[in-house]
Every structure is written in C-alpha cells, then in structure tokens.
Amino acid sequence: MLRLALKMLFGDTGKYLMLVAGLVFATFLMAQQAAVFCGLMSWTTATLKNVPAPIWVVEEKVEQVNETNPLLDTDVARVRSVDSVAWAAPLYSGIQRVKLANGNFKMIQLIGIDATTLAGAPVNLKEGRLEDLRLPHAVIIDDLGVKRLASEKGKPVKVGDFFELNDQEARVVGIADAMQSFTGGPYVWTTYERAMQYTPAQRKMLSAVIAAPKPGVSDEQAVADIERQTGLRAYLNRGFGDSEKDFNTTTVWWYVKNTGIPISFGITVVVGFVVGMAISCQTFYTFVMEHMKHLGALKAMGASNGTLCMMLITQAFTVGLVGYGIGLFLTGGFAHAALQNKQPPFYMPMVVPFAVLGVILFICAVSALIGIWRVSRLEPAMVFRG
Amino acid sequence: MKFVPVIIRYGTFALAIAGVFSMTSVMQIIHGQETKIPPPPGKPHGRVYESEVGATGILEALGDNVAIGVPVPGLVSEVKVKVSQKVKKDAPLLILDDRELRATLLRQKAAILVSEAKLEVSRAQLGKAQDMLDRLKAVTDQRAISQDDLKNRASDVAVAKAELSAADAQLQSAKADVQQTELLIERLTVRAPRDGTILQVNIRAGEYASIQNKQAALILGDLDSFQVRVDVDEQNAKRIQGKPAATAFLKSDPQTPYELEFDRIEPFVIPKVSLTGASTERVDTRVLQVIYRLKRPDQTPLYVGQQVDVLIQDEKDLSP
DSSP: OHHHHHHHHHHSHHHHHHHHHHHHHHHHHHHHHHHHHHHHHHHHTHHHHHSOOSEEEEOTTOOSTTSOOOBOTTHHHHHHTSTTEEEEEEEEEEEEEEEOTTSOEEEEEEEEEOTTTOTTOOSEEEEEOGGGGGSTTEEEEEHHHHHHTOSBTTBOOOTTOEEEETTEEEEEEEEEEOOOOTTOOOEEEEEHHHHHHHSOOOSOOBOEEEEEEOTTSOHHHHHHHHHHHHOSEEEEOSOSSSOTTBHHHHHHHHHHHHSSHHHHHHHHHHHHHHHHHHHHHHHHHHHHHHTHHHHHHHHHTTOOHHHHHHHHHHHHHHHHHHHHHHHHHHHHHHHHHHHHHTOSOOOOOTHHHHHHHHHHHHHHHHHHHHHHHHHHTOOTTHHHHO | OOHHHHHHHHHHHHHHHHHHHHHHHHHHHHHHHOOOOOOOSSOOOOOOSSSEEEEEEEEEEEEEEEEEOOSSOEEEEEEOOOTTOEEOTTOEEEEEOOHHHHHHHHHHHHHHHHHHHHHHHHHHHHHHHHHHHHHHHHOSOGGGSOHHHHHHHHHHHHHHHHHHHHHHHHHHHHHHHHHHHHHHHHHTEEEOSSSEEEEEEOOOTTSEEOTTOSSOSEEEEEEEEEEEEEEEEGGGGGGOOSSOOEEEEETTEEEEEEEEEEEEEOSSOEEOOOOSSOSSOOOOOEEEEEEEEEEOOSSSOOOTTOEEEEEEEOSSOOOO
C-alpha cells in the first residue's frame, strides 16, 4: 500500500518537484538565515575568541566586550592579589585609525597585550614569530588586515611592511589567522606599553584584565572570588551559552537587545517558514485533490481511513525529507563558500539543522493533516458518481 | 519515456543524502575552528604564597640613591669619577672652578705680609717709646725732669703697646681671611658622602653646575644590595601587616624568583607615578610604598631602575 502511495507521488514528476521545491526553499531560507544571524552574532564576540583567556575582568558596569570602560593600571595587581588567580595580564582593546602609504585610512581593532607573557596573543600564527612582537614598533595583523591594509590592490601586506598608526610607525612582524570583528576592522596586536604610545592619552587606558584560575580552582570559583575581592566585574570566556557569567553570552544578548539585527533576521526566518508552509500545504492539497479519484477507488475497494492516512503521511514526509536534504545541500554549498571567504558571517550551531528538520516535519504534518481531513470525509461512492 | 522521471526521482534522493553529508562536513569545519584556550606563550610567574598581594616595584640602590649636588653654582673644572666607579667616603667627585677664590687668596696672603710689617713697625715704636721712658726713669734725681714729660712718655708706651696688639689682631684677622678662603676653595671639591658606586654622571668638565639643574650632577648608590620600592594599591594597603615576606620577579624574566627582605613601610601614601610604561602620571590612585632589601645575586645581572613584579605574602584571606 505504501509503495502505491510513493508511486502515486512520483507519478507526476512536475507535481513532485513542485512539492519538494517549496520545502527546499523553506529549509534553505531558515537554515541559512539562522546561520548567518548566528555568524553575525559570533562576530560580536570576535575579540573574546581572538584574545584567548579563560577569564576577563572589566569595569563593574560593563556588559559587552566591544564597549569597555577603562580601569586603573593598578587593577592588574589587584586581580593578581586574588587567591584563586594564577596569573593576570593587562589588555588594551580599542578602535584606532591606520594611515596607509597611499594616504587611505582604515579602522582597526588595536589589541595591546602584556609584553612579558604575551598573554592574549593570537593562537594561530600563519607567518612570523610571536617573540618578534617585543621588537620596536612591531605589530601582528590578522588575515583580514593583509588585504585591508594593503596600499595597492592585489598587493597584500607582507611581514616587514610598514604602516602608520596615529602618526607612529608600525611594522608588521606576523600574520595571524583570526576571527573577523563585528566592526569590520582587522585585528592588530601589539604590546600593552606600545599600545599606550599608539593611542591618544586618556586618564585611564586599561580596557580589561585577562586572567586564569590557579590549578584546582574552577573558572566559576575564580570569577566569584575576583568579583568579591576587587569589586570589578569578572566574566568567563567559554562561548555562548545560558550562563549569565559568560562574556560571550552577555555580549550577544546586548546586541540582541540593543540592535535591530535579530528582528530583521527573525522576520526572514519566519517568512521562510510561512512561505514554505503556504506553498507546501497548497501544493499538497492540490495534489490530494487531484488524486481524490484514486483515493476514492481505494476506499471503495475497502481500504480503511487509517491506511489512507498512512499513505498521505508517507507521501508528505517523503517529500519533506527530500526537500530538507536538498535544502541542506544548498545551505552546505553556501556555507562552504562563506567559510572559505570568511564573508558573509556564517556559524551553524548544532541545534539549527535539527530545529529546521523539526519545522519542516511540522509543515509536512500540517499538509498531511489537510489531506487527511479531505480524505476522511470522502464518500467512496463519489468515484462512481464522477 | 519513463527514463527522465526516474533520474529526477533518484537524483533528488541523492541530492538530499548529499545535503546531509555536506552539512555534516560544514559542522565539522565550524567545530574545527573552535580552539581551546591555550596558556600564554610566555609562562607567567606562578603563585608563591597561599594568599598574596600583587604589586609592582622598582629596583633602587640600597639606602636610596644619593643625588649629589653642588654647594654653589659654578663652572665644573674637573669630574674625578666615571660611571660605575666605586668610591670611598670623602673621595673627591668633582671640582668646581676656584680661580676667583684663589685670586682673593693671593690678595689676602699679601695682606698678611702687610700686617706682619705693620706689627714690626708697632713693635719698633713700642721699643722706641719704652726706651725713651726708661731713659727718663733712669735719671736718679727726679727733680731734674719734668713730671709732665714723664707722664707723656709713659702714655706713649701705652699707646705703642695698644698699637702693637692692634697690629697683632690685624695679622690674626688677615690669617683668618686666608683660612676662610682656603676652606671655601676646599668646599668647591665635592666629596662622596659615603661609600658607593657612581650610577650616573650628568655633568662634564666645562659645564655650569647650578642648584636649579633638574638632573643631579652625579648619582651615587650602593650596588652591593638593592632595595625594591614596591607600590601597593591603596585598596590592598590594609592587607600589608607586620613584616610580610615577599618575592620579586623581573618584568622581563617571570621565571626567576628573588627573595626579598622586609625593610620598612613608608608611612605616607603617595599618588602613583605610572611605572608601567607611560611617560606621564595619569592615574588618580594612591599607593602605599613598601621597601624591601635584595642582595645582589651572583649570576643574574640586576640593574638599578628595573621594574619588578612583587608578590607580598598576606596572612589571611580578605573577605569583606
């Protein structure tokens, strides 16, 4: 009987493709938009990914990493004085302007790290040596900066090239593989002391203190101790989650609450859902209506309502799974291209494909339900009337 | 022709399965990008005490560095020492131009001769007056001489005596003048106030040494042992109690600990001068300064002025 249902489904290739296309469209729209949204949100926490440290200590009222309120220089020593802290290092993070040889200027995200331990230095260095950062005027740029800071198009920045940072010379000694920032400026690492020279003087300059707990103490315990003993705000750096104490989480939520980004992406996802639902239901309904004659005949031959339901459900879910798969295929293609170019942002959390599958199956279920509603009210005698 | 629908049917199946695989690979790529947080490239110094206060400090020569000054402004004629030369107490360090005083000395020495001559004259005059008086007194019959004359002669002797002592006093005064000038000349040689090593020479022969110069002419210090001036944030000041033990790490070398010996706590809390790289003081926190002694280690060279990270032992956990 189920084979008959599939035969019925594939019988009209045009109709079949039409049914699948609606769900492909819905899957692609939902999965891709959700992933781009997550990617964009993960860009907001790029500084946290590019400056590897398990604990970030910031001023008491700071909610997100891109908007910090500077601390006093001695706060590094105060964090170091907390018993559960193994080490603490100063960090400068701020947006500065770079002047290129051709007179162009570009925004960059300047990161100043402790010169002794180089805590907060990029993890993946593609070229150059990290130790060279201690040389005079040395900076490390990221792979975006290689293109963005080039003075001529097609001539990427190499190790040893110079540019101007607030009227002072900066020499590239390394190129790192880093995550792109939300503001679009490339990351430029230098030592904390040199960052102070590059940056116009302010009364307080220390953006954050990065730290790690001593062995045997959990990150959470250290964060609680730092907050209790210094009165500063300490955050974990684990990654987006449900923890209020994670800087990634609070940063992403800050953007969700304070910008229109989630609404614009959310609307697209909802449109994907609604359009997918509408097309799918409508096409499936038409499909059922067209095959009403055959279903009627089956009913007349003694097939129960249950059997007919099973047939319709099989058809709907087959279409759903195929559509979902093809939708994933398109999303995957998009993802490969996006990850290759690092543009546009793309981050697919594990939950998204499964959630989309759930939504697609829901659409199929609703479509099948409409069909079932028609079929159950079908009088077998109708076949003979027509 | 049923060929095309079959292709399409199985094609869609294949595409769907490929989609699932494609998404799996995307997930793998994305999760492959998530790296664990590595420890810092340079190993930071670990903890030393169970509970400790972190602070920054600067190496100084023991007993504070002496900024050698000059007694009077003047031209430097000779600098007797070089940088890092060891000097004993009272060794001459630099000599100021003393020609003006020596010119005065010449005149004053001549004045001694004049005074001596005057003294001789007075002495001769006294002898003469005495002789005249003696002659009168030698006359046996007092009636042969006028009493008036006798009195006059006696007065002459008294005057001559007074003149002699005046001349003597003048000679002493002239000698004192010479001594004074000699002392003043001696003062123009600046001497070491104590044993030590010359850390800095900021003046050269021919330059004008003035009291108003911002830089001290010479800096003298004791390099055999150092002292570490530790800045403790005022918020942590209450955790410094008694004579806490401390360990220092050079800023450039976080792996070699240096044991410190408690010296004293400066009782006056001062505004922090940024030791952490900036050229200007710009932070409105105040710091408690604690002074520790540090023996000069044998192997590693240490230099006055180097920055250190200091960990000070704290007896009890600070819980508000």
